Amino acid sequence: MVKVSSFAELETLRKSIVARRDPQKAMITVCGGTGCHAHGCEKVAAAFRQEIEQQNLAGKVDLRITGCHGFCERGTLVVVKPQDIFYQRVKEKDVSTILSETVAKGNVIERLLFTDLATKEKITRELEIPFYKKQNRLILGNNGSIDPTVIDDYLAVGGYAALARSLQRMSPEQIIDEVKKSGLRGRGGGGFPTGIKWESTRRAHGDTKYVICNADEGDPGAYMDRSLMEGNPHSVLEGMIIGAYAIGSDQGYIYIRNEYPLAVKNAQIAIEQAEDYGLLGKNILGSGFDFSVRINRGGGAFICGESTALMASLEGHVGEPRAKYVHTAEKGLWNQPTNLNNVETWANVPLIINKGADWYSKIGTRNSKGTKIFSLVGKINNTGLVEVPMGITLREIVYDIGGGIPGGKKFKAVQTGGPSGGVIPESLIDLPVDFDELTKVGSMMGSGAMIVMDENTCMVDIAKYYVSFLEGESCGKCLPCREGLKRLREILADISEGRGEDDDIDLLENLSVALVDGSLCALGATAPNPVLTTLHYFREEYDAHIKDKRCPAGVCKELITYCINNEKCPGCGLCVKACPVQAITLTGKKKPAILDQEKCIKCGACYDVCKLCAVDIK
Amino acid sequence: MGDENKELEETVGQILEKYRHDKGMLVSVLQDIQAKYRYLPKEALKQVCQGLLVPLSQVYSVATFFKAFSLLPRGRHLINVCLGTACHVRGTDKVLEKIERELGINAGSTTKDLKFTLETVNCVGACALGPIVKVDEEYHGEMSTDKVVSVLKSYT
Numbered sequence: 001m002v003k004v005s006s007f008a009e010l011e012t013l014r015k016s017i018v019a020r021r022d023p024q025k026a027m028i029t030v031c032g033g034t035g036c037h038a039h040g041c042e043k044v045a046a047a048f049r050q051e052i053e054q055q056n057l058a059g060k061v062d063l064r065i066t067g068c069h070g071f072c073e074r075g076t077l078v079v080v081k082p083q084d085i086f087y088q089r090v091k092e093k094d095v096s097t098i099l100s101e102t103v104a105k106g107n108v109i110e111r112l113l114f115t116d117l118a119t120k121e122k123i124t125r126e127l128e129i130p131f132y133k134k135q136n137r138l139i140l141g142n143n144g145s146i147d148p149t150v151i152d153d154y155l156a157v158g159g160y161a162a163l164a165r166s167l168q169r170m171s172p173e174q175i176i177d178e179v180k181k182s183g184l185r186g187r188g189g190g191g192f193p194t195g196i197k198w199e200s201t202r203r204a205h206g207d208t209k210y211v212i213c214n215a216d217e218g219d220p221g222a223y224m225d226r227s228l229m230e231g232n233p234h235s236v237l238e239g240m241i242i243g244a245y246a247i248g249s250d251q252g253y254i255y256i257r258n259e260y261p262l263a264v265k266n267a268q269i270a271i272e273q274a275e276d277y278g279l280l281g282k283n284i285l286g287s288g289f290d291f292s293v294r295i296n297r298g299g300g301a302f303i304c305g306e307s308t309a310l311m312a313s314l315e316g317h318v319g320e321p322r323a324k325y326v327h328t329a330e331k332g333l334w335n336q337p338t339n340l341n342n343v344e345t346w347a348n349v350p351l352i353i354n355k356g357a358d359w360y361s362k363i364g365t366r367n368s369k370g371t372k373i374f375s376l377v378g379k380i381n382n383t384g385l386v387e388v389p390m391g392i393t394l395r396e397i398v399y400d401i402g403g404g405i406p407g408g409k410k411f412k413a414v415q416t417g418g419p420s421g422g423v424i425p426e427s428l429i430d431l432p433v434d435f436d437e438l439t440k441v442g443s444m445m446g447s448g449a450m451i452v453m454d455e456n457t458c459m460v461d462i463a464k465y466y467v468s469f470l471e472g473e474s475c476g477k478c479l480p481c482r483e484g485l486k487r488l489r490e491i492l493a494d495i496s497e498g499r500g501e502d503d504d505i506d507l508l509e510n511l512s513v514a515l516v517d518g519s520l521c522a523l524g525a526t527a528p529n530p531v532l533t534t535l536h537y538f539r540e541e542y543d544a545h546i547k548d549k550r551c552p553a554g555v556c557k558e559l560i561t562y563c564i565n566n567e568k569c570p571g572c573g574l575c576v577k578a579c580p581v582q583a584i585t586l587t588g589k590k591k592p593a594i595l596d597q598e599k600c601i602k603c604g605a606c607y608d609v610c611k612l613c614a615v616d617i618k
Numbered sequence: 619m620g621d622e623n624k625e626l627e628e629t630v631g632q633i634l635e636k637y638r639h640d641k642g643m644l645v646s647v648l649q650d651i652q653a654k655y656r657y658l659p660k661e662a663l664k665q666v667c668q669g670l671l672v673p674l675s676q677v678y679s680v681a682t683f684f685k686a687f688s689l690l691p692r693g694r695h696l697i698n699v700c701l702g703t704a705c706h707v708r709g710t711d712k713v714l715e716k717i718e719r720e721l722g723i724n725a726g727s728t729t730k731d732l733k734f735t736l737e738t739v740n741c742v743g744a745c746a747l748g749p750i751v752k753v754d755e756e757y758h759g760e761m762s763t764d765k766v767v768s769v770l771k772s773y774t
């Protein structure tokens with residue numbers, strides 16, 4: 001690779017990359033995101049490679065492995081260009097047909113298309129699928145079309161133009177003003193205005209300044225940062241370089257969870273390629289500005305996503321937070337002024353510079369601008385990543401994009417904000433989703449996990465789940481969090497195991513107040529949210545557990561029994577084989593099986609294995 | 619034994635070299651050692667302490683703070699059952715219990731024949747396909763109790 005040493009050279013390079021590409025040439029893109037990996041996309045890609053070679057098609061069709069499209073549930077996703085035919089649930093065996101029918105003859109293979117459940121219509125183009133229709137994929141949009149390990153792909157779609165523009169035509173102050181005017185707020189959870197944070201770090205005194213990208217993404221159930229880092233790492237890098245220039249920093253760090261090996265790999269490749277072109281390193285694009293970036297991997301601790309804990313971990317210490325009397329913008333990493341932003345926040349920056357703050361601030365609501373990526377998961381038909389304008393209602397997300405609840409079950413609630421957030425009940429389904437509205441109802445934006453729950457999700461269990469998670473993740477430095485979470489979990493466990501007492505609810509509420517007031521960092525201070533919101537919106541469910549010793553959702557093991565439904569059970573014996581403790585016996589041909597409650601350990605194996613739903617939970 | 623120790627010393631030496639004996643890279647150094655040996659041997663930790671000029675207590679505090687590190691030898695295959703929220707609401711607990719019963723061990727331990735180590739993780743980022751069980755680098759999506767035996771059988 002040749003170094004690009006001026007703005008003009010960058011544009012020449014871009015033009016030559018675009019000129020070398022024939023938009024009319026056939027191309028197959030295979031999604032290589034983590035969701036599709038779980039569906040076996042590697043095998044599909046390998047099969048394409050092999051078939052293309054065997055059928056001597058190398059000159060006629062290109063193969064590209066892209067980042068995550070978001071519609072993970074339907075993987076492996078394959079798009080055939082230039083027609084843009086979208087195939088889903090593609091397996092190895094479909095590969096040769098795609099080549100011989102679609103690529104060679106232009107025929108569409110009906111069975112691989114997406115079928116709209118409502119209209120039974122087959123849909124050929126990706127963006128016409130209801131899942132994508134209400135989305136506004138400003139940040140995720142390029143994920144499905146570029147190969148994240150090829151910098152030229154990013155340059156071909158206009159990549160690094162925002163960087164060139166910033167360095168060439170804007171002063172650091174102008175960039176900060178633009179970001180302030182755009183109304184961009186941090187996507188890592190707190191929603192702090194990004195431009196103001198940059199300004200404080202720029203103004204702070206220090207020998208060196210650092211910028212950090214927070215890709216720790218510890219919120220269980222959220223994976224948008226991972227998909228961005230894996231699928232379009234250059235957009236994050238470009239944002240970081242612009243930010244560093246605006247702040248006056250020459251060293252950046254990306255802190256990535258080690259559980260995300262592909263994100264680590266692709267970020268590393270992106271850094272190396274950007275260095276090769278001279279977009280990172282000394283004298284970037286001949287502007288005189290120096291900046292380099294290094295990757296650090298996390299060690300699987302949720303608390304390391306918190307700013308001060310992350311910085312401690314970067315210095316090689318355990319990830320314990322500190323009180324923030326002095327902000328990290330003044331004294332952060334190695335006691336120098338440090339600016340930390342989330343992956344998605346950084347990825348918004350090139351967009352703002354390219355399109356301008358005026359354009360950007362037209363999207364969204366009064367105090368929440370732009371789009372937000374959510375991971376729409378749990379009990380929902382179309383699971384995956386969705387990018388929507390701020391202010392869209394929960395109903396639109398759950399029903400129009402998500403396609404409602406599977407198996408004809410009833411929608412119960414949606415949880416946002418992860419362990420620091422809350423549960424939002426069905427009665428609030430028309431709530432517009434933005435930073436302030438979510439906070440108002442007791443939840444928060446958080447990093448963007450949206451966990452949909454149906455009638456079979458128990459709210460006491462959910463509260464217990466989050467509290468146990470945080471109990472395990474509490475670093476133990478301050479007492480309210482360390483001990484308080486333990487007690488909260490014990491009380492919730494009592495309730496879910498049938499030992500609940502009347503005054504437990506008061507106890508939960510009092511303890512929650514102590515945690516909010518007394519904790520050192522936001523982990524403890526927000527930890528009671530799942531408890532308080534479930535108590536507030538689902539009090540009757542707590543009462544059923546405490547007073548009637550009953551779990552209405554059929555989840556809490558100690559309060560339920562598995563029973564054979566005599567009318568439905570044909571005595572096929574599948575459950576007998578599945579039962580690990582021989583609690584089920586057959587009484588003869590075509591006669592229902594009998595379940596011995598004394599022996600039953602409530603493992604649920606019979607329930608899972610029965611195809612006729614002849615096992616009831618009571 | 620002597621050869622093994624020597625090999626360990628050399629490998630750890632190379633890893634320290636790769637990170638230029640930079641204290642700030644302690645976590646990365648330990649990660650690389652663990653990637654190589656599947657756990658953190660005691661001898662290696664001592665060498666890291668000298669190589670990075672940090673107290674052994676700090677090396678141990680980091681090695682025990684982060685979930686991903688193990689101070690005990692692990693099995694040939696590492697099973698990670700995701701207990702993240704998305705997987706939880708889809709019933710991952712039952713899957714974990716089934717694996718525990720099949721292997722006769724609890725999460726956090728290793729089978730006697732050193733074949734499997736069973737651990738849990740909070741989200742591997744494939745939430746759309748929950749419940750997820752990750753074995754080594756392979757993701758098994760939409761797991762249920764009745765799929766457990768065949769998944770375990772596919773590893774030797």
Ligand SMILES: Cc1cc2nc3c(=O)[nH]c(=O)nc-3n(C[C@H](O)[C@H](O)[C@H](O)COP(=O)(O)O)c2cc1C
Binds near residue numbers: 186187192217306
């Ligand atoms: C317990 C805890 C965990 C956090 N985890 C993350 C995380 O995984 N990713 C992230 O970007 N921010 C996380 N945050 C928020 C960060 O502290 C910080 O506010 C954020 O990274 C700042 O970036 P932003 O301004 O772009 O949002 C966490 C905060 C707390 C208290």
Ligand code: FES
Binds near residue numbers: 700704741743
């Ligand atoms: S919650 Fe299991 S993969 Fe995210």
